[in-house]
Amino acid sequence: MLIKAFEVGAIQTNCYIVTDEKTLQCAVIDPGAESGTILNYIDDNKLSLTAVFITHGHFDHIMAVEELVAEHEIPVFIHAADASELKNLPRVRNYSDGDKVSVGGLTFEVIATPGHTPGGVCLMCEDALFTGDTLFKDSCGRTDMDGGSMEVLLKSLKRLYELPGDYEVYPGHSDFSTLEHERKLNYYMKYAVDRA
Secondary structure: OEEEEEEEOOOOEEEEEEEOOOOOEEEEEOOOOOHHHHHHHHHHOOOEEEEEEOOOOOHHHOOOHHHHHHHOOOOEEEOHHHHHHHOOOOOEEEOOOOOEEEEOOEEEEEEEOOOOOOOOEEEEEOOEEEEEOOEEOOEEOOOOOOOOOHHHHHHHHHHHHOOOOOOEEEEOEOOOEEHHHHHHHOHHHHHHHHOO
């Protein structure tokens, strides 16, 4: 598995291209802007774009979706609770907690983690955990926008804390981390566990 990260758009959203190196099939996670950068990387590396995965429906994570779909006839996956943000696009599919989507030989498992938005999800693939705006390095997503709930987000953080093993954490913004680092040092995650 090869993970390429791009920081895109005015809000510096992390967009990830995850590739099965054997088949060269790839998925794009959270194409928030700069479709040209994303498409050029796919073309330059002779990749086959198979799917787009959206961790939640905020504009800074979806702005380049339309261009990717226009260039490649592929499904776009988003949780039903956030799907209204993509209502005008073709080939939108809803995924939910526990669903698994294959890209080449890679399998992405959906973990519902609402709180930042009602339809927030994390995606687990091998030893990688793509956390969108649920979990950041040493922090978590804000909950003061429409549909946000700190009470719900804390339950989602507790759920991530309780995942067995360790994962590389690839958040929607800022630096990468590990789940073990967050278990030990993330105030919000520790609070979510201690209050239970």
